[in-house]
Amino acid sequence: MNMKTVLWGGFSISISNLANVRDEKRGIQMRLFEVLLVLSCFALLVDLLFIKRSAKKIGLGLGIGSSVILFVQLFVEGYRWQLLVVYIMTALFILIVLLRHFEKMNNLKIGKLLKYSLSSLIVILLVISTALSVYLPVFNLPKPDGPEKVGTQTFHFTDQNRDEVLTEDQSDKRELMVQVWYPTENSNNHKRDTLFPNNKEMFKTYIQSFSASLKLPEFVLQYWKYSKTNSYENVEILPSASPYPVVLLSHGMGTSRVLQASQAENLASNGFIVVTIDHTYSTFATLFPDGRVTGYTTKMTTIDDRREIGDIWTKDVEFVIDQIEKLNSGAIESQFKGKMDLNNIGAMGHSFGGATAFNATYLDPRIKAGVNMDGSLNEVENRDDINKPFMFIRSGSFKDWLVNFENDRNSDDEVNKFLSDELHIMKNVINHGGNVIYVEGTQHFNFTDLQFYSELIKLSGITGDINGKRGSSIVNQYVLDFFDKQLKGTGGNLIKGPSDLYPEVKFIDPKEL
Numbered sequence: 001m002n003m004k005t006v007l008w009g010g011f012s013i014s015i016s017n018l019a020n021v022r023d024e025k026r027g028i029q030m031r032l033f034e035v036l037l038v039l040s041c042f043a044l045l046v047d048l049l050f051i052k053r054s055a056k057k058i059g060l061g062l063g064i065g066s067s068v069i070l071f072v073q074l075f076v077e078g079y080r081w082q083l084l085v086v087y088i089m090t091a092l093f094i095l096i097v098l099l100r101h102f103e104k105m106n107n108l109k110i111g112k113l114l115k116y117s118l119s120s121l122i123v124i125l126l127v128i129s130t131a132l133s134v135y136l137p138v139f140n141l142p143k144p145d146g147p148e149k150v151g152t153q154t155f156h157f158t159d160q161n162r163d164e165v166l167t168e169d170q171s172d173k174r175e176l177m178v179q180v181w182y183p184t185e186n187s188n189n190h191k192r193d194t195l196f197p198n199n200k201e202m203f204k205t206y207i208q209s210f211s212a213s214l215k216l217p218e219f220v221l222q223y224w225k226y227s228k229t230n231s232y233e234n235v236e237i238l239p240s241a242s243p244y245p246v247v248l249l250s251h252g253m254g255t256s257r258v259l260q261a262s263q264a265e266n267l268a269s270n271g272f273i274v275v276t277i278d279h280t281y282s283t284f285a286t287l288f289p290d291g292r293v294t295g296y297t298t299k300m301t302t303i304d305d306r307r308e309i310g311d312i313w314t315k316d317v318e319f320v321i322d323q324i325e326k327l328n329s330g331a332i333e334s335q336f337k338g339k340m341d342l343n344n345i346g347a348m349g350h351s352f353g354g355a356t357a358f359n360a361t362y363l364d365p366r367i368k369a370g371v372n373m374d375g376s377l378n379e380v381e382n383r384d385d386i387n388k389p390f391m392f393i394r395s396g397s398f399k400d401w402l403v404n405f406e407n408d409r410n411s412d413d414e415v416n417k418f419l420s421d422e423l424h425i426m427k428n429v430i431n432h433g434g435n436v437i438y439v440e441g442t443q444h445f446n447f448t449d450l451q452f453y454s455e456l457i458k459l460s461g462i463t464g465d466i467n468g469k470r471g472s473s474i475v476n477q478y479v480l481d482f483f484d485k486q487l488k489g490t491g492g493n494l495i496k497g498p499s500d501l502y503p504e505v506k507f508i509d510p511k512e513l
Contacts, residue, residue: 029137033073034083038130040066041086044093045126049119063097066090080223082136085129089122138226139452141195141262142469145476146269151184151235152193153334156289159319165312166281166297174312177278177286178320179257180336181231181268183238190232195258196224197287205293209285213254213296230265237335244273245344245487246324248317248360248367250353251276252375252448253309254296256283259448260350266476272483273340277320279313279353303418310352310359310378317347317360321367344368344487348479350447351375354392362386369486371479373447380421389486390429391495393475394438395446396464396504402512427513435482435495436508439474441466447475466504474502 030038040062047062070090079087144150155178164172197203203225211218247267251257257276264274278286282298300309326332328340347370349357354375361370362383369389377383405423408416426436439446443464450457451468458464464471477494484491493499497507 029139030133031073031077031138033069033077034080034133036069037066037073037083037090038086038126038133040069041090041093041126044090044097045119045122048093048096049115059097063094066094070094077138078223078226080133080138080226081219082132082223083129085125086133089126135456136223136454138223139454140228141230141265141449141452142472143230144262144266144269145473146183146266146271148183148238148269148271149186150181150229150231150265150268151186151233151237152179152181152229152231153234154179155323157320157323159315162315162319164280174316174319175280175288176316176320177257177280177288178323179264179276179278181264181274181276182244182336182339183240183268183271184232184235185238186232186235188235190235192228193231193233194225195227195229195261198225202287202291205291206285206287209293209295213284229261231261231268237339240271240339243328243339243341244271245341245346245483246273246275247346247348247483247487248320248357249274249276250279250313250317250347250349250356251283252349252351252353253282253298253300254284255350255448255450256285259450260353262449262452262472263348263476263479267480267483270480270484271488273336275320275324277316279316279356282309282313282352303414306378310355313352313356313378314359314363317356318364321345321364341487342366346370346483346487348483349373349375351444352378355379358383358386358390361388361390369483371482373475373479374444376419377422377425380418380425383425384428386425386429386434387432389434389482391435391437391478391482392426392429393447393478394436395442395444396438396440396466397443398438399506399508402508423513426508427510430508430510430513436513437478438506438508439466439471440504440506442471442504446471470504474504477502478505 044062044066047059051058070087074087157176157178159174159176162174163170164174197206207221207224208218211221249257249260249264251260257278260276264276267274280286280294282296283294284296286294288294298309300306323332324340325342327334327336328338328342330337345367347357347360347367348354349371350373352375354372355378357370358372358377359379361367367388371391371393373393374395405419409420430436441464443462445451445457445462446464446466446468451463451471481491481494485495494502499505
């Protein structure tokens, strides 16, 4: 994906039950009993190849121990297709180890060539199976760094005043799924919520939509059902002497609110109420309470298309703020009555969602400050006079792109003219006390949770060389520092300028724009 594509908003993607065992440097992880299962499988193979048959106690102990591990892994942690070869070989080895003590089995002989050829093939298959489980892991979102636990609740809103223009049915109204994240005590000790729907039928429908979008067989994504967030569903909000500031969060084009969950959790753990929006028909999949799942049907090929879709998303944000006001007033019955500080509302987003955050911040007087994470704007006309705090966070290649773009800045090409106007807006943001920064080592999707799904994502080039958890932490710290200052009146140290703690973060001087 080249830089111009990234700046256009990333239209498409190429794509814990028990303790985790992790390689922190590379982000590799396997669950505890998966590791034990692989080790026991190799131990059984070694026993069959090298340990004398007279050593019955060793074989019997390995067989029984491996049986327990296999049972616990399958029925407690859960089956994964990546480990299919390990499951089969472990069961076969257990059977052979236990049966070889019978006299008939003792008399069974096979040639050394065949024995070691089969063993070599088995080892290769086991290594491949283990590698698949390592590089396509059951991932859990990184723990938020705030002092509070996080609760989450989902709402279904319908804008009766707005026709749905992205469907053919003229009677359709605009429907949105919205997820609220908030501080909690979790006093009832609820279990952590799964990242994807835990209802079997809903999960199946959801995964069918994802797999169709990614052009992958459905079974490949089945293991996603084990991934957990750090949040607790439908728990009580943490009592507070004053209401919590609110941040609205929009995903990128063609993704979904699921990919921004860790950012929402981090802000909520630090005393914000975060509202993530699924922009219907522009997501991989949006699941509604009645079981309906909508996929990606948005068409956007021209600047005019971009403006039209941007207008829809901006109106989504404005409508959700209307619903927030109703939640806070009690017009919509919920636990959030009086808990939201409507004088301190922020907006943020990734890619096209970042462009939406800018547009909504500019147009809606209820929004006090905003953050755009690596998204080109969808509207540049009459946007010079933004007088609110705003921050652009770009990926690592932004600085090089700036240098290369100088040759095209004065071109008559419509896209180049649009991008030139966007840079002028960014310059004005800096001159009015805002920030434009970039994070070295990142690419477009380092601003989402996709970087946690698999180390293999890096091979596509849509995430950078930076360690995923490090990149996520940096973005979270700067977003938190920005909203702490603008919505709470605290913090603001990181956004003042370069920090020794985060040397990857570079501040753009307005002269460079």
